[in-house]
Amino acid sequence: MASETLVISIDAMGGDHAPDSVLEGLSLIAKQGFSVRFLVHGDEALIAPYMDAHPKLKEISEVCHTDKHVAMDAKPSQALRAGKGTSMWNALQSVKSKDAAVAVSAGNTGALMAMSKLVLRMVPGVHRPALAASWPTQKGAAIVLDVGANIEADAEQLVEFAIMGAAYSRAIHGKDNPSIGLLNIGSEDLKGIDSVRGAADMLKDNEMGLNYIGFVEGNDISLGTSDVVVTDGYTGNIALKTAEGTAKLVSGFVKEALTSSLLSKLGALLASSGLKALKNRLDPRSVNGGVFLGLNGIVLKSHGSADAEGFATTVRLAYSVGNSTFHQDVEASLSRFQASNPEVQEKVDS
Amino acid sequence: MASETLVISIDAMGGDHAPDSVLEGLSLIAKQGFSVRFLVHGDEALIAPYMDAHPKLKEISEVCHTDKHVAMDAKPSQALRAGKGTSMWNALQSVKSKDAAVAVSAGNTGALMAMSKLVLRMVPGVHRPALAASWPTQKGAAIVLDVGANIEADAEQLVEFAIMGAAYSRAIHGKDNPSIGLLNIGSEDLKGIDSVRGAADMLKDNEMGLNYIGFVEGNDISLGTSDVVVTDGYTGNIALKTAEGTAKLVSGFVKEALTSSLLSKLGALLASSGLKALKNRLDPRSVNGGVFLGLNGIVLKSHGSADAEGFATTVRLAYSVGNSTFHQDVEASLSRFQASNPEVQEKVDS
Numbered sequence: 001m002a003s004e005t006l007v008i009s010i011d012a013m014g015g016d017h018a019p020d021s022v023l024e025g026l027s028l029i030a031k032q033g034f035s036v037r038f039l040v041h042g043d044e045a046l047i048a049p050y051m052d053a054h055p056k057l058k059e060i061s062e063v064c065h066t067d068k069h070v071a072m073d074a075k076p077s078q079a080l081r082a083g084k085g086t087s088m089w090n091a092l093q094s095v096k097s098k099d100a101a102v103a104v105s106a107g108n109t110g111a112l113m114a115m116s117k118l119v120l121r122m123v124p125g126v127h128r129p130a131l132a133a134s135w136p137t138q139k140g141a142a143i144v145l146d147v148g149a150n151i152e153a154d155a156e157q158l159v160e161f162a163i164m165g166a167a168y169s170r171a172i173h174g175k176d177n178p179s180i181g182l183l184n185i186g187s188e189d190l191k192g193i194d195s196v197r198g199a200a201d202m203l204k205d206n207e208m209g210l211n212y213i214g215f216v217e218g219n220d221i222s223l224g225t226s227d228v229v230v231t232d233g234y235t236g237n238i239a240l241k242t243a244e245g246t247a248k249l250v251s252g253f254v255k256e257a258l259t260s261s262l263l264s265k266l267g268a269l270l271a272s273s274g275l276k277a278l279k280n281r282l283d284p285r286s287v288n289g290g291v292f293l294g295l296n297g298i299v300l301k302s303h304g305s306a307d308a309e310g311f312a313t314t315v316r317l318a319y320s321v322g323n324s325t326f327h328q329d330v331e332a333s334l335s336r337f338q339a340s341n342p343e344v345q346e347k348v349d350s
Numbered sequence: 351m352a353s354e355t356l357v358i359s360i361d362a363m364g365g366d367h368a369p370d371s372v373l374e375g376l377s378l379i380a381k382q383g384f385s386v387r388f389l390v391h392g393d394e395a396l397i398a399p400y401m402d403a404h405p406k407l408k409e410i411s412e413v414c415h416t417d418k419h420v421a422m423d424a425k426p427s428q429a430l431r432a433g434k435g436t437s438m439w440n441a442l443q444s445v446k447s448k449d450a451a452v453a454v455s456a457g458n459t460g461a462l463m464a465m466s467k468l469v470l471r472m473v474p475g476v477h478r479p480a481l482a483a484s485w486p487t488q489k490g491a492a493i494v495l496d497v498g499a500n501i502e503a504d505a506e507q508l509v510e511f512a513i514m515g516a517a518y519s520r521a522i523h524g525k526d527n528p529s530i531g532l533l534n535i536g537s538e539d540l541k542g543i544d545s546v547r548g549a550a551d552m553l554k555d556n557e558m559g560l561n562y563i564g565f566v567e568g569n570d571i572s573l574g575t576s577d578v579v580v581t582d583g584y585t586g587n588i589a590l591k592t593a594e595g596t597a598k599l600v601s602g603f604v605k606e607a608l609t610s611s612l613l614s615k616l617g618a619l620l621a622s623s624g625l626k627a628l629k630n631r632l633d634p635r636s637v638n639g640g641v642f643l644g645l646n647g648i649v650l651k652s653h654g655s656a657d658a659e660g661f662a663t664t665v666r667l668a669y670s671v672g673n674s675t676f677h678q679d680v681e682a683s684l685s686r687f688q689a690s691n692p693e694v695q696e697k698v699d700s
Binding site: 136137138148151152183185186193217218219220221222223231233234235237238239240241242243244245246247248249250251252253254256257258259260261263264265266267268269270271272273274275277278281 | 486487488498501502533535536543567568569570571572573581583584585587588589590591592593594595596597598599600601602603604606607608609610611613614615616617618619620621622623624625627628631
């Protein structure tokens with residue numbers, strides 16, 4: 001599949017700095033020679049002049065005009081009511097009609113989630129989609145999900161997240177048999193909430209063919225104890241943002257330490273190559289991009305505040321997922337889950 | 351109160367390296383001239399030789415012999431059944447009998463929690479105790495609770511945590527009117543789980559006299575957006591451990607960056623004073639110690655793996671809390687809550 005040209009559908013009007021940051025991000029990709037074409041949804045009057053000035057991008061892009069877009073502060077319900085024909089809606093519609101393999105938006109998360117469900121619908125066998133994040137660890141990277149598509153998740157939904165997370169880990173991290181951990185707290189008698197214990201019982205079932213390794217704690221995420229970390233969207237979102245805040249705090253401490261005296265500054269100058277690598281490693285733009293799993297089509301969400309480099313990171317991720325066999329993989333795993341848990345299938349059918 | 355000698359009751363047999371790490375920690379305090387006396391509960395045969403070799407510590411200590419102790423891997427239910435007469439139990443008993451103002455243990459968290467509830471009982475008006483942690487922020491430090499005493503919390507319990515957290519912030523961080531945030535996720539339509547929304551409604555009530563500032567997200571904790579961050583024990587424990595893991599990951603990245611080349615190493619040498627300050631700042635031993643709030647008496651928990659310096663940090667914290675008016679403060683705030691919410695009082699009474 002990687003030899004064919006992948007078509008990616010872009011919501012050019014989503015994001016705090018749209019359409020500029022989006023178009024500049026696409027331009028970065030265009031220069032890097034990916035085998036890709038873009039359907040660029042948005043206001044042609046704003047987009048066309050940029051394209052004219054950037055022939056490499058223009059060559060691989062088709063501008064799909066609409067003068068409607070979803071406001072960054074719109075409530076999902078508002079966005080849904082007035083959503084038809086917006087650049088976000090049309091970007092999703094391109095995936096539904098198979099004109100594109102993947103959609104990317106830096107717009108309002110809640111609106112994108114709600115609209116994706118409505119336009120693309122769920123994969124048969126999945127109750128709710130999940131937002132998955134790639135998380136840097138001591139061993140490389142882990143997939144953490146759900147990081148905020150839903151608030152709560154019951155035991156079966158957590159198992160579905162595990163299945164989708166494992167398939168996603170295979171697709172983008174190339175893990176053959178990704179290990180799966182369920183996020184929990186450690187205290188002996190308090191083995192976590194009911195949904196988590198219920199999911200653990202199901203995941204232990206060998207017939208599911210999952211490499212479930214048991215409960216993991218918050219500190220295990222960064223340790224890389226498991227390739228996939230499964231949790232509900234409320235806990236996952238708080239864990240993700242707590243980690244982002246902590247990384248920022250520690251980076252600030254490092255900066256202070258290296259500017260605290262003339263000697264420290266001189267030392268930092270000498271160590272600048274190492275410190276530059278560190279800066280890149282901690283750059284949130286280098287890990288930008290969450291993916292909605294569980295839909296009939298792949299939708300990627302960039303941070304609303306992403307600049308061109310950040311948006312390009314998400315497009316690169318879209319390229320990897322779009323060229324993988326993720327969808328077939330999820331479907332096969334879900335079938336195994338339903339075969340070994342017939343009562344789950346009944347619930348989905350009803 | 352600070353002029354009187356504070357008596358602190360010590361579980362000398364709790365912790366991975368007990369009693370050595372505990373006794374060495376106490377020795378550090380003894381050398382620092384705090385106005386303090388220790389009731390040291392544990393095996394006299396192991397403790398007495400250390401005391402004989404450390405006269406400064408011996409002078410301010412009374413060894414209370416018991417040959418029983420709670421195993422680090424005991425389940426809380428086991429620990430409770432066989433708990434009476436253990437060093438942990440006796441340390442708590444000293445607080446109950448008013449022989450000591452505060453108890454400190456590095457033993458099994460679940461066992462300490464269960465035993466503390468049984469021996470000391472809850473403050474009237476509190477349904478469940480909370481474990482509170484001091485969290486480094488860009489502005490100094492915040493109090494986060496509950497970080498693992500309970501799994502779930504309903505709206506009223508979250509309000510009680512807010513009251514206790516505010517009193518604790520006044521006691522140990524000296525904040526006059528600490529700001530309180532409720533940990534939640536940001537997405538517009540998904541205003542978090544029912545308990546959190548319910549707590550928000552109650553905290554908005556001006557008659558409670560709390561400085562409630564609204565919802566905060568995971569990244570706000572390290573930013574120091576609020577002085578107190580309130581959440582349930584499941585989420586709080588995961589957030590705390592995720593932050594610990596992230597700080598460790600980033601520290602590892604920094605170390606790699608500063609040893610990646612000869613020039614970087616030389617730079618690190620020149621910057622060593624700044625980097626040493628950084629190391630101290632990131633040293634988990636410098637923030638060791640959680641406190642159980644809501645009991646008739648103050649109980650502090652040190653990390654089980656704490657060394658002498660880590661244990662001494664918890665004892666210093668015990669000294670601050672023991673010399674504060676924390677208890678009177680909590681009682682007054684709880685009375686205000688009950689006065690403005692009579693139905694809560696009924697629930698407590700029943």
